[in-house]
Every structure is written in structure tokens, then in C-alpha cells.
Amino acid sequence: MISVNPTNGKTIKTYIEDTEKQVNAKIERTHTAWIKWKETRFSVRAEFLRNTSAVLLKRKAELATLMAKEMGKPIASGIAEIEKCAAVCDYYAANGANFLKDEIIATEASKSYVCFQPLGVVLAVMPWNFPFWQLFRFLAPAFMAGNTGVLKHASNVSGCALAIEDVIKEAGFPKDVFNALLINSKMVKDVIAHPFVKAVTLTGSTEAGKQVAQQAGFHLKKTVLELGGSDPYLVLADADLEQAAEICMQSRLINNGQSCIAAKRFILVKEIEKEFTKIFLKKMQSKVTGDPFDQKSDLGPMARIDLRDELHQQVSDNIKAGAKCLLGGKIPEFKGDHAFYTPTVLSGIKKGMPAYQEEIFGPVALLFSAKDEDDAIRIANDSPFGLGAAVFTADATRAEAIAAKKLNAGSCFVNSLVKSDARLPFGGINQSGYGRELSSFGIREFVNIKTVYIQ
CATH class of the missing domain: 3.40.309.10 (Aldehyde Dehydrogenase; Chain A, domain 2)
Structure with missing residues (x-):
């Protein structure tokens, strides 16, 4: 896997792909981390997200430089992207617990309500165009909901993928709640099939979305797809x-x-x-x-x-x-x-x-x-x-x-350009995909919406 500077065509760095054994080990460790992570209180999860926001802001110049080198984003735009990532972490730290609080439903039972429980390990298949924002707009609500994650990033931004992993570590999250997988597109099918991977989110082309939806559908795993648009x-x-x-x-x-x-x-x-x-x-x-x-x-x-x-x-x-x-x-x-x-x-x-x-x-x-x-x-x-x-x-x-x-x-x-905002649901219809990210709708995509009925 080679990272090439699109400004001059020069190689930045060559990355060694993970073997099948390494990939499976990372998924298993991420699942083991989930077993403990799902039991943490919302207040604890929120604190880690606030830490992540602080780390992102501290390192925004460095991370913007990395984006400029790997995919050509102007420095000012890269800094703005990192600031938006920090903001989405703060948003879910402040609102996630309220979005997922139990909902009492009046029925004939002495007590009945809906609760929201995390699914487990979620695979994120992400593109190169917003290499940090695309991931954090999924990861912040996923973490707050009690899920853990593995990332298959676009091969030309492998440095960004590893930098995200490093940010999570620096923020103090428990070990292995998030792992980057350095794999090619052909290996995604096997990752989706892994029994510890419970759902998939993808941002990318319509054709990539169709392939992932087909593979996930065969294994009856939930997907959220944000695809192409015109x-x-x-x-x-x-x-x-x-x-x-x-x-x-x-x-x-x-x-x-x-x-x-x-x-x-x-x-x-x-x-x-x-x-x-x-x-x-x-x-x-x-x-x-x-x-x-x-x-x-x-x-x-x-x-x-x-x-x-x-x-x-x-x-x-x-x-x-x-x-x-x-x-x-x-x-x-x-x-x-x-x-x-x-x-x-x-x-x-x-x-x-x-x-x-x-x-x-x-x-x-x-x-x-x-x-x-x-x-x-x-x-x-x-x-x-x-x-x-x-x-x-x-x-x-x-x-x-x-x-x-x-x-x-x-x-x-x-009278405004279309944009994503953490407070509003984001996603498409038809060939632009399905499901929603951000807001209260996004955090409920990867949870078990469970009915509890007590006679």
C-alpha cells in the first residue's frame, strides 16, 4: 500500500498490508474490548470523547499537513476538517446519553419501555476525500452508544488511518476499542463475514455500496451507506x-x-x-x-x-x-x-x-x-x-x-449550500444510499432497539 503525494507524484510512504491472521486478531481484540466498553457509564464515554476533541485540536496543524500530503487538501481546509471532528466529539459527549435514554411506553403492562443497547464491533469502510471527518462522524456516536470499531480506510490515506488510531490512544480510550486495518478492498468481504463484526458503515461510491450491502446482507448484518450524489x-x-x-x-x-x-x-x-x-x-x-x-x-x-x-x-x-x-x-x-x-x-x-x-x-x-x-x-x-x-x-x-x-x-x-451538521440527520435516498448519520437518528443506527415488557 503506497501513499503518494498528488501534488508532485512522489511516494510518501509504503505500508505493509495486514495479513489475514493479523486482521482476525485485531477484530478479536476489538470484540474483547467491547465486552468491557459496553458496560461503561455514559459519563465515562463522554469524558473520553472530550479528551479526543482536545487531542484533535492540539494536533490539528499536524493532521492537516498529513491530509495535504496524502490527498491534496489545502491546509486551511484541513484544519477546518479537524475542528469539525473535534466539534462532533463534543456534541455527542454532551447529547449522547439523552439520545439513548430509556423511553417509557404506556401499555397494559405494569412497566414497558424501550432501551438502546450497543451491537458490538462495527466496520467502517471510509473514503479519502474527508479522511478524518468521514470517520469521526461515525465513530463519535458509535463510541457513545457503547460500540467499538475497526476501520478499512482508502489505501492512499493509510497515514491518516494510523493517525486516527493514534489520536484515540492519546485520548486515553481503553486499548483496542478502535483498530485500523491496513487491507485492500478484496479483504473487506472476509471482515464483514467475521462473526464478531456486527454491522458496517460505508461512505463511498454507489458501486462500492452495492458490493458491501450485498456482502452484509448475505450475513444479515446492518448497514448504513452514504454514497454518491449529483x-x-x-x-x-x-x-x-x-x-x-x-x-x-x-x-x-x-x-x-x-x-x-x-x-x-x-x-x-x-x-x-x-x-x-x-x-x-x-x-x-x-x-x-x-x-x-x-x-x-x-x-x-x-x-x-x-x-x-x-x-x-x-x-x-x-x-x-x-x-x-x-x-x-x-x-x-x-x-x-x-x-x-x-x-x-x-x-x-x-x-x-x-x-x-x-x-x-x-x-x-x-x-x-x-x-x-x-x-x-x-x-x-x-x-x-x-x-x-x-x-x-x-x-x-x-x-x-x-x-x-x-x-x-x-x-x-x-439559499444555502448543502452541508453536514452534527445536529441534523445526514444521508441519502435512491442510489445515494440509506440510513442516517449524525443527530439523534445517527446514534440509533447501530444499537439494538429493545422492548422491555413487565407484566
Whole structure:
């Protein structure tokens, strides 16, 4: 397993994969740790989470540097990611016990209630794009619920995986409540099958989600899947175009466009199409692509060269299919073997073109033209995905009706970019997955919701 710097193509470090024997031993130790961990009081678990928050904040510069090296995230963005991880630990430390308190239910019994008990070892299969946040938004509630965890991280961020393990140790958690598995994707099937692994959470591509769901389903194990997305942003005739264009640009370019909930499809009603496009192009063009360690850089490289090349091929295929390239569409010239790709805007996206249905994972914006509001909603929903969506309009009442009742997605935002927040449930529908993370809903995904009835 090789960690390669996407800024220059140089090898950072080579990691030796765990053997089958080592993997099984780690899972067994994590299960043994769970037997004691599940008996700890909520107050004890909360204290460990607060310790974790403190360690993350203390080490945020170091961890942001590691992300910049392994997957190209600009330093400022990396620090913000670590701060968000610390916040989710504090959130569940403060609220987890209340989320999982017994619920009394009035029945004919002398006493009846619902209690919530941990399942055991949960496998987390995580991607490279937010190598700390994706894991901690699962791990914080999982720990608070009394579960333990093992991690199969993306192979190009193995350093981040081991750093997370080290943070947990430094926070003082009991030994082996969390273990990183340095394995390839082919070994995930065997980990899921292990009798001590009770559930699986995955953030990744739709195809990866299907494979994990199939494997877990065969063994009757619970899964939560946060998969791909092609989030639509609807810009209506009465929207504040300057504000809308700024938010749309920010969402499209977050993490160099490598986010499941980044805005990908911009659906513009005809009245404002030309003016919005003009403003949006200017904002996209103003962003600087460069070394993630340079404070002047707004965007770093993509995580890997092969991913950049796949993105460029998608852009080329759509241009051949009739899309118009208004900006970018080229691999920039930088020294060394790099994974940079400049901000790109394609217009005239129509049904039948690859981009109409595919997820575009990188700094490429797709502009769609809609006849009117109803047509914009139709186009937004004409997608196999359903992760997030946003609508921009000055009419708050109308916007809320569209967001709440007409857009098919797990999260719908009005005059704002789609984002994850520890206080709100997060997840998708259709090909974007199922289950929820964060909030009170997320912490209840990996527990036994048990009925107790006393006559």
C-alpha cells in the first residue's frame, strides 16, 4: 500500500498490508474490548470523547499537513476538517446519553419501555476525500452508544488511518476499542463475514455500496451507506444572483469538488440563465489552483492522478456529446507528476449526455437550462441519486414548499449550500444510499432497539 503525494507524484510512504491472521486478531481484540466498553457509564464515554476533541485540536496543524500530503487538501481546509471532528466529539459527549435514554411506553403492562443497547464491533469502510471527518462522524456516536470499531480506510490515506488510531490512544480510550486495518478492498468481504463484526458503515461510491450491502446482507448484518450524489442547485427567477453564484461556486469547489454533497448540477430558469452564468464564470475563474501548502491556493490537486484522468475523460466525452465548455476543461501545466485540474464549467447539458446521469467528482460544474420552476424541479428529480439539493429564491415560503415537498433528496437547503451538521440527520435516498448519520437518528443506527415488557 503506497501513499503518494498528488501534488508532485512522489511516494510518501509504503505500508505493509495486514495479513489475514493479523486482521482476525485485531477484530478479536476489538470484540474483547467491547465486552468491557459496553458496560461503561455514559459519563465515562463522554469524558473520553472530550479528551479526543482536545487531542484533535492540539494536533490539528499536524493532521492537516498529513491530509495535504496524502490527498491534496489545502491546509486551511484541513484544519477546518479537524475542528469539525473535534466539534462532533463534543456534541455527542454532551447529547449522547439523552439520545439513548430509556423511553417509557404506556401499555397494559405494569412497566414497558424501550432501551438502546450497543451491537458490538462495527466496520467502517471510509473514503479519502474527508479522511478524518468521514470517520469521526461515525465513530463519535458509535463510541457513545457503547460500540467499538475497526476501520478499512482508502489505501492512499493509510497515514491518516494510523493517525486516527493514534489520536484515540492519546485520548486515553481503553486499548483496542478502535483498530485500523491496513487491507485492500478484496479483504473487506472476509471482515464483514467475521462473526464478531456486527454491522458496517460505508461512505463511498454507489458501486462500492452495492458490493458491501450485498456482502452484509448475505450475513444479515446492518448497514448504513452514504454514497454518491449529483446534487442539484435550482436558481429561480427572483433569486439574488450574486449571492446564489457565490454559494454555488463555493459548494462546487469545496475539497476541489471531491465531495458527495458538493453542488454538481446547476439548474437555471431561462429568465436568469445568461446573467447567472456570467457571474458564476467570473467567480469560478477567480479561484487559484496550486500547492495545498501555499496560502494563496484555493484548490489543491485531486487525490490521485487516475481520478483526475477519469474526470478529464468525462469532460471530454460530454463535450463530444454536445456540451459546451465555457471554462477550463484542460489539465494545467505544473511540474512533476501531478493530479491538478482547473475549475471547469460545461453548459447545455441535456438528457442523453453522460453528465445528465453520472456523478462528476471534481471541480466541474454542469449548467442546465429549465423553462420554468416546474421544469427545474423535474430536471432536479430526474436523477438516480438523492443525497442533497438546494433552491435559491427570494420567496421563502415557496422555497420551503419546494425543499420540503418537491425535491427528492435526503437534505434540502434554501439559499444555502448543502452541508453536514452534527445536529441534523445526514444521508441519502435512491442510489445515494440509506440510513442516517449524525443527530439523534445517527446514534440509533447501530444499537439494538429493545422492548422491555413487565407484566
